[in-house]
Amino acid sequence: MSETKKSLNFLEQIIEEDLAHGLDRANLKFRFPPEPNGYLHIGHAASICLNFGLGLKYNAPVNLRFDDTNPEKEEQEYVDAIKKDIEWLGFQWEEVLFSSDYFQQLYDWAVVMIKEGYAYVDDQTSNEIAEQKGTPTQAGTNSPYRDRPVSENLDLFQKMKDGEFEEGTHVLRAKIDMSSPNMLMRDPVMYRILKRSHHRTGKTWKIYPMYDWTHGESDYIEQITHSLCTLEFKHHRELYDWFLDRVYEPEMIRPKQREFARRNLSYTVMSKRKLLQLVEEGHVNGWDDPRMPTISGLRRRGYTPKSIRDFSETAGIAKRDNVTDLALLEFHIRAELNKTAPRVMAVLDPVKLVITNYPEGKEEMLTAENNPEDEEAGFRTVPFSRELYIEREDFREVANKKFFRLKLGKEVRLKNAYIIQANSVVKNEEGEITEIHCTYDPDSKSGSGSEASMRKVKGTIHWVSIQHALNAEVRLYDRLFTDEAPDSHKDKDFKEFINPDSLKLIENAYVEPSLATVAPGDNFQFQRLGYFNVDPDSTNDKLVFNRTVALRDSWAKIQQKK
């Protein structure tokens, strides 16, 4: 009975209103319209989750439509990558479509517009046209070709299409209003001549339609009810509607463009241009570098589809500019991995520990729980022996009471193993500790049920058996930028804020032998350290792990306060 009513975001409210005013629920249809000129990022993910989420909520189809009207920038490679990312996020489109599929229809409509006096061919250069545009505060002036006869326009447009003119010599323009306060309404270009091979239509077309002319008409052809885009397209809505008026038939669905604020994330940038720059200038190792906010980068970093969907859901949709805290994304990946990632032991900064009263040559297999958060996860065994590695920072010769880890003369629990007491250290000439000598309590074996095993010891540390451990490379990632909003500073380039420590490479880490058979993409929790996944670079000979995110670390906070 206690049904918590979920509040609707403003777009859902618009849809509900449309439904209430007679729109048939069965006609609801959405689309996600990427341009195949780059990789998808977390901001796109918000849009994907929005559109496909609406599709799921209303049981309505969602088309994947590639907005491919510019053959100069678009490539098949991006089409494939985009499809992969959307599927990986867990969504299914109704149809894969391309704006280029509509080139003929668009052309036919343009001819009609010319005949009706709504479009004309302009022979001026782009500079001349730009000069006549005016400014936001100043009206533009009409082109000298604006009132050329329909027959001449038809003839010229035909010749543009036939490839009789060079690039840049002619454009088709909509005849609207050169004094409109909306710059986009000042006779916008509908077609330009481009003698470029298109990734799908090849050399069929010599002229290509512009975004504004294409997008709304594509929505109309597909009978999309709600065409949702980001805020910067707000001014385009007037044009979108004007173009729609040229072709709209009353018995058809009339698509509606509505705008929402794009999702920004702190400590990163979200523009394709800037991300491309990071790739091209070598600040990162490609579009799928685990530090990139791209879907492919997040995937390689170890983020899961669900964590990204949950993030988008929690962050919500609204119309104000935002910079969402990276901590929210991290919260969701920790929440999921805590429930699903198998726990294992790995030592990243090893120091040797010798258990002097443990028989030399002896080894035993100890039982370890795979995931205390998941009863189904079961148990595994880990080998134990006389010489172990522990984390260097888990030991101090002397320390105060707040330090729960190993110190001289004190006890600590080795996770899944025995209680040990540190007795002495061996140092090298530099005074660096090379070995810690300790003794163990043979009766304190974890899970043995003995009285000694039940003893409360304040600290528990992880370890690996030296002779059984596997060598691994571990890549520790941190935020790519040191500033919350690196591209928000007018006087500074965003690259000035690149974090020099965004990648810390550990070439000689040690992991427990159960990890011998992992596959790229597998997620683990390295106990007490964080969540890690297997990088595609990983091989049987050389394991490579990426740190997805560290565990929350209250000890680090205590230390920082000092």
Add this chain to the structure above:
RNA sequence: UGACCCAUAGUGUAACGGUAGCACUCCGGUUUUUGGUACCGUCAGUCAAGGUUCGAAUCCUUGUGGGUCAACCA
């Protein structure tokens, strides 16, 4: 010196004229063979000034602050 959009805890969002709520972060505590998780708790907000109203985060006016718009890009 124009048009349009936006303004709610540190961050992101709800409240649709009727008790400002949720999540993250931060801080404190309980439990714990992960200084993790879980659980409990604390701090913290309607940009400003007027107006309408019994009652305003919500409606109106003005101001302030931020954003968008002058590609043959999308």
